[in-house]
Every structure is written in structure tokens, then in C-alpha cells.
Amino acid sequence: MKSREIRLTQHFTGPVKSDYFELSETDLPEPAEGEVVVRNAWLSVDPYMRGRMIGVKTYIDPFEVGAPLEGGAVGQVVQSKADGFAEGDWVMSMKGWREGYVAAADSLTKIDASVLPPEAYLGVAGLTGMTAYIGLKRIIELKAGETLWMSAAAGAVGSAGVQFAKAMGANVIATAGGQEKTDFCTEIGADAVVDYKATDDLAGAVRAAAEPFGGVDAYFENVGGDHLQAALDVIKPHGRMAVCGMIARYNDDTPLPGPTNLTQIIAKKLKVQGFILSDHFDLQGEFIKDLSDWMMAGKVKTRDTVYDGIEQTPDAFMGLFTGANIGKMLVKL
Amino acid sequence: MKSREIRLTQHFTGPVKSDYFELSETDLPEPAEGEVVVRNAWLSVDPYMRGRMIGVKTYIDPFEVGAPLEGGAVGQVVQSKADGFAEGDWVMSMKGWREGYVAAADSLTKIDASVLPPEAYLGVAGLTGMTAYIGLKRIIELKAGETLWMSAAAGAVGSAGVQFAKAMGANVIATAGGQEKTDFCTEIGADAVVDYKATDDLAGAVRAAAEPFGGVDAYFENVGGDHLQAALDVIKPHGRMAVCGMIARYNDDTPLPGPTNLTQIIAKKLKVQGFILSDHFDLQGEFIKDLSDWMMAGKVKTRDTVYDGIEQTPDAFMGLFTGANIGKMLVKL
Structure with missing residues (x-):
């Protein structure tokens, strides 16, 4: 062959x-x-x-x-x-x-x-879905009633994460670029959606979207750059950030500077944590169980x-x- | 009066x-x-x-x-x-x-x-000392045998932290600026000391200093700026950073960009956590007990x-x- x-x-x-x-x-x-x-x-x-x-x-x-x-x-x-x-x-x-x-x-x-x-x-039942699950469950420790900002929310990890977070009882603010993607975020259940390409003030737009939910408790980082700057700006004190990816940074010819507001980590007592799926395979059984329940209940679209x-x-x-x-x-x- | x-x-x-x-x-x-x-x-x-x-x-x-x-x-x-x-x-x-x-x-x-x-x-028996203690004990969760990089190690929180970390059985790499301060770091028991004012390559100097101890497991952030960049560069996978202060940043007229290497948070699966003493007063009893023991044993100089x-x-x-x-x-x- x-x-x-x-x-x-x-x-x-x-x-x-x-x-x-x-x-x-x-x-x-x-x-x-x-x-x-x-x-x-x-x-x-x-x-x-x-x-x-x-x-x-x-x-x-x-x-x-x-x-x-x-x-x-x-x-x-x-x-x-x-x-x-x-x-x-x-x-x-x-x-x-x-x-x-x-x-x-x-x-x-x-x-x-x-x-x-x-x-x-x-996808959702594999490494992609489990990455979203670990970020929410173990890194952010998302609780029902809290409000999550999911970046790149129409992407593979992002769209799984939006739906898992909803299934976990959280409110979700989704950000994505362009009408087709923001429509998809709405379709999969995001409570509010911001098109980052349609605003000059991402922090302001997310803050406004999260206001009815009492603000952003946690941020799921897939993007980096201006998204991280905005997240440091918007997130509430004691916020948790799961740092899964920074796709905006991977193709830089020379490394670009980070956010100007990192002192927010102190002022807001933030936990900012990177993770990689392979450290967390012990949660696989729990992931499969939760995912099955959520799929049976029709809570996960792909x-x-x-x-x-x-x-x-x-x-x-x-x-x-x-x-x-x-x-x-x-x-x- | x-x-x-x-x-x-x-x-x-x-x-x-x-x-x-x-x-x-x-x-x-x-x-x-x-x-x-x-x-x-x-x-x-x-x-x-x-x-x-x-x-x-x-x-x-x-x-x-x-x-x-x-x-x-x-x-x-x-x-x-x-x-x-x-x-x-x-x-x-x-x-x-x-x-x-x-x-x-x-x-x-x-x-x-x-x-x-x-x-x-x-100082050491008050808010300053307890700040160092919380950073090491609760944020970094420093264990005996691990290697800590303490920044601004001749300062108030830093010099308390160097001695507490030694008392906890860790190895300590201290950074400070100028001969008088680095001498003081040696005097209070740091295993290796780097004068950041005397090097163009802070990351390289700290890496070399930590090499006999198997590298840097944890970083105590008091400085920000080039120190944070170097720490992201040097710290080992799964490293923990307690973010206590960024004194280099407090007097900026306009906010300066952060490190160019924040993707290390993902690549190395780092936990970067800000904290403020007042969230952790529940540890006061434990702090006073440990501090008394260490002072009686002559382990803490001020x-x-x-x-x-x-x-x-x-x-x-x-x-x-x-x-x-x-x-x-x-x-x-």
C-alpha cells in the first residue's frame, strides 16, 4: 500500500x-x-x-x-x-x-x-474537548453562577469550552471575530457575544457585556496580545485565568511585548496559570462521564x-x- | 499635645x-x-x-x-x-x-x-514578614529541597523571605543591586547571589547561579520589568511565581509593555499568582509560631x-x- x-x-x-x-x-x-x-x-x-x-x-x-x-x-x-x-x-x-x-x-x-x-x-470527545474541560474544571475551578470570558470562542477548544461552561451552570461571555463566528457563539449558548473585530475597545465591550452578570470572574486565554491586556483590565479581583494558548503570538517574527497592565496581577490578586493536557490525564474518566451526560442531554453541539x-x-x-x-x-x- | x-x-x-x-x-x-x-x-x-x-x-x-x-x-x-x-x-x-x-x-x-x-x-514580625511568609507558604507552597529565586532580596520583604525560605529547607538564589546589598544577601544565608546591576544578562546569570541546585523551581516577584522577563525565561516547567510587587513599574508615567515571553506561561505550565496579605490573615497563628521557632534558633537576622x-x-x-x-x-x- x-x-x-x-x-x-x-x-x-x-x-x-x-x-x-x-x-x-x-x-x-x-x-x-x-x-x-x-x-x-x-x-x-x-x-x-x-x-x-x-x-x-x-x-x-x-x-x-x-x-x-x-x-x-x-x-x-x-x-x-x-x-x-x-x-x-x-x-x-x-x-x-x-x-x-x-x-x-x-x-x-x-x-x-x-x-x-x-x-x-x-474534537469535542478527544484532546480538544478535554483541553477545554481541564481548563475550566481544574485550572479555573469554575463554579455554577460565575461568569466566564471565553476567548476565541468559535474555535475548537473555545466552542467546546463555551458549552461545557454553560453545562456547569456558569454564564459565558464569548469573544470571536466576524459575524459568522459570533452567530455560532450565540447558537452554542453563549449568554453574550462580542465581535472583537468590530470594536476599538475590547475591554469596554466585554465589561459592558458582563455587567448584567456582575462582571467577569474567570478568563480562558486562547489568544494573547490585546485580549490578555483587556482581560487583565476587566477581570474581577481574585479572578482566575487559564492560559491554554496565545495564538496571536505564535507566528511573531520577533517576540512582541506583553500587556502594559501586568500590575493588575497584584492589585487584583489574580491567579494566571498555564496548563497542558498531558499533565491532567487523571481527569479523563470524569471528563468522559460529564461529556456523556451533557451530550445525552443535548447540551453539546459540534x-x-x-x-x-x-x-x-x-x-x-x-x-x-x-x-x-x-x-x-x-x-x- | x-x-x-x-x-x-x-x-x-x-x-x-x-x-x-x-x-x-x-x-x-x-x-x-x-x-x-x-x-x-x-x-x-x-x-x-x-x-x-x-x-x-x-x-x-x-x-x-x-x-x-x-x-x-x-x-x-x-x-x-x-x-x-x-x-x-x-x-x-x-x-x-x-x-x-x-x-x-x-x-x-x-x-x-x-x-x-x-x-x-x-518588619519581620509584622506585615512585612508575614507578606514574605504568605508568598512562600501559601502562594508558592515552597518545599524543602526546592530552589527559590528571591528578587529585591535585600529589601524588607525580600530579606525576610530569603531567611524564611532557608528555614523551610529551600535553596535560595538572591538578586539585588550593588555590592552592599549582595553582601547583605550572603550574610543572611542566600546560597547564591547575583548583582543585577553588574550583568547585561540577568537570565543567564541566575541560570548559572541556580545550576548547582538543579534550576529555579519558584520565583518571588518584587520587581517586575526585566526581572519578570528573566524569570519567565529561567524558571523550570511547573514553576510557581508569587507576585508580591513590581516596584520597577509603580512610578511609570505611562504604563510600559510587559515581557515578550509570556507564552512561557503555557510552554512551562506556570502558575503566576498575585496576592495581598489581608486575604491571608488566617495564617497569622502559624506565621507567629514558625517565626518564633526560627528566631529562637537564630535563623532570622534583621x-x-x-x-x-x-x-x-x-x-x-x-x-x-x-x-x-x-x-x-x-x-x-
């Missing part, structure tokens, strides 16, 4: 360009004992991948130049030499950015495509932005930084 | 100037039933007071223009109309910046000047920088921002 895959051509800082990716074809080897051959059906592209393209070790090793990139993927077994894995079984892996692969069966996670569509395991074909994977990835996605950004093979 | 006092002439931002203060004399009223007359012996000046001079409510009301300023003070009762308070008794109050006052006895705290010198109740006379109080206060103090800054009356 042949498989096309996307390889990284060089490490880089600054804006992502298509030159940094190349499409190659490879022959998959025959599976050995205990291995399976998988054809991927859906690939995930995620902002955190940008950090692995710089070539510096952070919390995770950089991608290797010349090798296929890695990322979340779901696919079906097409040939099995492993007990318990049959042709047609759905599996989730980190072997994305490629059409197919051969791997040890015990490195894969079987998923049940009769419960949820398989691509949901890359929407994906889908690109077609392996060759579009770099475009899908680059689209994350221009705001091309509503909900989860996926590539369908 | 006449009392001279320092009054605020106007609210202001930017550098502190002596014009903003005036010395006035007032006649104290006769004490009513339940009141005492107190002559202050020692006044405390503290960086947080700067925030009360801006004229904007933060966690505490602004100082009133034309009224005497407020601050920590210890003094002796010279006349009493209150049960349980006799002439000669030592009391602590927030009625500083003045030579004497009349107040309800139940608004004052009696102190035992036979256990510690009275001015210690404004040093004060003393200005003389009520008229020098503004100079003492302004000296905080030029680094004029080693240890606690006090005014002796």
Missing part, C-alpha cells in the same frame, strides 16, 4: 508558509506480528503544532525535518496481524499528516464509531471546518492562524 | 516628588472615654503605599488629599481613658506619617516590646534602614524607589 504524507522541510519562526511543507509518497512496509495497517480517515490540525516547528524543545520534542509530521488522526484498520484488531476497526493515533501507516496495535486506541462519529474523537485531501493539510493548518475555522479544524481523507 | 503629620497635597502618577507631601502641625483633641493618646516611635514606609497615591480605588481606598497619610506605626500610650491600656504601653496601628494621635483603644494592637524591639513589629524625624518620612518613602534601603525602611521619631 502506498501512502502520501506531509513532511516538514525546515524549522522556522515567523509566519507559516507552504514552502515549509512537502507532499511525498512512501510505500508502507508489510506489517509484522502484532502490527496493523491503518488508513486514516480524518486528521486533526491544532495550534500547539506550531511550537513543534520551531526546532526548540519545549514541553514536547520538535518535529523532525524530512520526516512526516505528527498529529491526531482517526482511521480504519485495513490489515491486521494483531489479536483483537480486525479489518474495519476504528482507531485513534498520533500518526496524522499521512494517509496510512503501519504500527504496533498496542500503540493505538480503539474508538467506538457507533456512539459518536469517528471525527468527534479528534461544528467542524473540513478541508479535503492530504494535500490540503498545510492549508488547513495555516488557516488556524488566519481564523479560517469555526469549531474544530479537520482534514478529511 | 501637638502633633506634626505628613499630608498628601495631590494625587499623581509618575515619579514621586517631595511637592506631593507637606508637613503640618495639628492639635490633638482630648481623648474621650475608651480612647488613648499615643506618641509614635517608629513609622513604616512601604511600596504598596504608592498605589494609594494615584487616586484610583484598587484593593484599598486611595489616600485622601489634605489628610494625613496612613501607614504602619508603633508607639507608646501617653494618656489613657481606656480599660486595659496604661501609660507606657506599646501599640501598633495604621496611624503612621504622624507624631501622635488619639484613637479608640480597641482599634489598636498591643505589642510586647520585651520580646522583640518595638520596630520589629513593623537589618533596618532608618531615617530620622517626621519631616524625613517622604524622603524615606521616595528612597524605596531608588533602592536606598537595605532591609526594612523605617522612620524613627
Whole structure:
């Protein structure tokens, strides 16, 4: 079986360009004992991948130049030499950015495509959804009746977080850019929505939106830059900020200065905490339980932005930084 | 009895100037039933007071223009109309910046000047020391064997914190500016000391100093600006930052941008938390017990920088921002 895959051509800082990716074809080897051959059906592209393209070790090793990139993927077994894995079984892996692969069966996670569509395991029911859950549950410790400001609220993590926060009994102020995205935020239940592209005064607009709810108790940071400045300005004393991402900063050629109002951390006694999903897998059982309850109760809607074909994977990835996605950004093979 | 006092002439931002203060004399009223007359012996000046001079409510009301300023003070009762308070008794109050006052006895705290010198109740045994203690114990949750970077380590909170952290079994990297201050940091037990004025690469210098101890687990922020940038750079993954003050920022005419490396909060999964002593008075008993043990064991040395006379109080206060103090800054009356 042949498989096309996307390889990284060089490490880089600054804006992502298509030159940094190349499409190659490879022959998959025959599976050995205990291995399976998988054809991927859906690939995930995620902002955190940008950090692995710089070539510096952070919390995770950089991608290797010349090798296929890695990322979340779901696919079906097409040939099995492993007990318990049959042709047609759905599996989730980190072997994305490629059409197919051969791997040890015990490195894969079987998923049940009769419960949820398989691509949901890359989104709300997967790492994306669990990231939103951890941020709300463990970092912010969101309580019913509190008011959350969710940034990038029409994005993958953001839109999951808006709905989880509502299900947890909180009020949600959503910010997003453009009419289509703000409409989506309303559709998924945000109590108030601010289009950050339509205002010169983000802090003022969020403050006004949150006023009927008594102000902002907690902020979920996906953006950075002017959003963080506004959040420090707006958030109430003893506020908590879960710092999940700063997508506005990832493509800077040279690092840009931070907010001018960091002394608010003292004046307001804020807790500002970064987190990464892999530190919190102990909450997975609780996440699955809560998510099932919320889905059964019809509290969680999903929407994906889908690109077609392996060759579009770099475009899908680059689209994350221009705001091309509503909900989860996926590539369908 | 006449009392001279320092009054605020106007609210202001930017550098502190002596014009903003005036010395006035007032006649104290006769004490009513339940009141005492107190002559202050020692006044405390503290960086947080700067925030009360801006004229904007933060966690505490602004100082009133034309009224005497407020601050920590210890003094002796010279006349009493209150049960349980006799002439000669030592009391602590927030009625500083003045030579004497009349107040309800139940608004004052009696102190035992036979256990510690009275001015210690404004320093290591008072709000200053407890601020350091809360930052280490509750915000950072410092554990024995960990390595702490204390900024402004020759200052009042810093020098208390260095010694408390050592007493808690941690390693301490101290930063301070100039030979006299770095010598003092060594004297009070810091394991390594960096003179930030003598290096162009604060992050590199601290990293090198912390290397024998396996790197920096926690940072105690008193400074802001380049110190925060360096701390984000140096601190290890899962590091904790207690944000107590940012003295480098308080006198900015216009707010200056923050660090360019805030994405480290995500990459390193940092907890960055501001705090204010008054939220944590529940730990007072524990603080007094630990402090007594440490002082009995000879683990806590104190040093004060003393200005003389009520008229020098503004100079003492302004000296905080030029680094004029080693240890606690006090005014002796």
C-alpha cells in the first residue's frame, strides 16, 4: 500500500508558509506480528503544532525535518496481524499528516464509531474537548453562577469550552471575530457575544457585556496580545485565568511585548496559570462521564471546518492562524 | 499635645516628588472615654503605599488629599481613658506619617516590646514578614529541597523571605543591586547571589547561579520589568511565581509593555499568582509560631534602614524607589 504524507522541510519562526511543507509518497512496509495497517480517515490540525516547528524543545520534542509530521488522526484498520484488531476497526493515533501507516496495535486506541462519529474523537470527545474541560474544571475551578470570558470562542477548544461552561451552570461571555463566528457563539449558548473585530475597545465591550452578570470572574486565554491586556483590565479581583494558548503570538517574527497592565496581577490578586493536557490525564474518566451526560442531554453541539485531501493539510493548518475555522479544524481523507 | 503629620497635597502618577507631601502641625483633641493618646516611635514606609497615591480605588481606598497619610506605626500610650491600656504601653496601628494621635483603644494592637524591639513589629514580625511568609507558604507552597529565586532580596520583604525560605529547607538564589546589598544577601544565608546591576544578562546569570541546585523551581516577584522577563525565561516547567510587587513599574508615567515571553506561561505550565496579605490573615497563628521557632534558633537576622524625624518620612518613602534601603525602611521619631 502506498501512502502520501506531509513532511516538514525546515524549522522556522515567523509566519507559516507552504514552502515549509512537502507532499511525498512512501510505500508502507508489510506489517509484522502484532502490527496493523491503518488508513486514516480524518486528521486533526491544532495550534500547539506550531511550537513543534520551531526546532526548540519545549514541553514536547520538535518535529523532525524530512520526516512526516505528527498529529491526531482517526482511521480504519485495513490489515491486521494483531489479536483483537480486525479489518474495519476504528482507531485513534498520533500518526496524522499521512494517509496510512503501519504500527504496533498496542500503540493505538480503539474508538467506538457507533456512539459518536469517528471525527468527534479528534474534537469535542478527544484532546480538544478535554483541553477545554481541564481548563475550566481544574485550572479555573469554575463554579455554577460565575461568569466566564471565553476567548476565541468559535474555535475548537473555545466552542467546546463555551458549552461545557454553560453545562456547569456558569454564564459565558464569548469573544470571536466576524459575524459568522459570533452567530455560532450565540447558537452554542453563549449568554453574550462580542465581535472583537468590530470594536476599538475590547475591554469596554466585554465589561459592558458582563455587567448584567456582575462582571467577569474567570478568563480562558486562547489568544494573547490585546485580549490578555483587556482581560487583565476587566477581570474581577481574585479572578482566575487559564492560559491554554496565545495564538496571536505564535507566528511573531520577533517576540512582541506583553500587556502594559501586568500590575493588575497584584492589585487584583489574580491567579494566571498555564496548563497542558498531558499533565491532567487523571481527569479523563470524569471528563468522559460529564461529556456523556451533557451530550445525552443535548447540551453539546459540534461544528467542524473540513478541508479535503492530504494535500490540503498545510492549508488547513495555516488557516488556524488566519481564523479560517469555526469549531474544530479537520482534514478529511 | 501637638502633633506634626505628613499630608498628601495631590494625587499623581509618575515619579514621586517631595511637592506631593507637606508637613503640618495639628492639635490633638482630648481623648474621650475608651480612647488613648499615643506618641509614635517608629513609622513604616512601604511600596504598596504608592498605589494609594494615584487616586484610583484598587484593593484599598486611595489616600485622601489634605489628610494625613496612613501607614504602619508603633508607639507608646501617653494618656489613657481606656480599660486595659496604661501609660507606657506599646501599640501598633495604621496611624503612621504622624507624631501622635488619639484613637479608640480597641482599634489598636498591643505589642510586647520585651520580646522583640518595638520596630520589629513593623518588619519581620509584622506585615512585612508575614507578606514574605504568605508568598512562600501559601502562594508558592515552597518545599524543602526546592530552589527559590528571591528578587529585591535585600529589601524588607525580600530579606525576610530569603531567611524564611532557608528555614523551610529551600535553596535560595538572591538578586539585588550593588555590592552592599549582595553582601547583605550572603550574610543572611542566600546560597547564591547575583548583582543585577553588574550583568547585561540577568537570565543567564541566575541560570548559572541556580545550576548547582538543579534550576529555579519558584520565583518571588518584587520587581517586575526585566526581572519578570528573566524569570519567565529561567524558571523550570511547573514553576510557581508569587507576585508580591513590581516596584520597577509603580512610578511609570505611562504604563510600559510587559515581557515578550509570556507564552512561557503555557510552554512551562506556570502558575503566576498575585496576592495581598489581608486575604491571608488566617495564617497569622502559624506565621507567629514558625517565626518564633526560627528566631529562637537564630535563623532570622534583621537589618533596618532608618531615617530620622517626621519631616524625613517622604524622603524615606521616595528612597524605596531608588533602592536606598537595605532591609526594612523605617522612620524613627
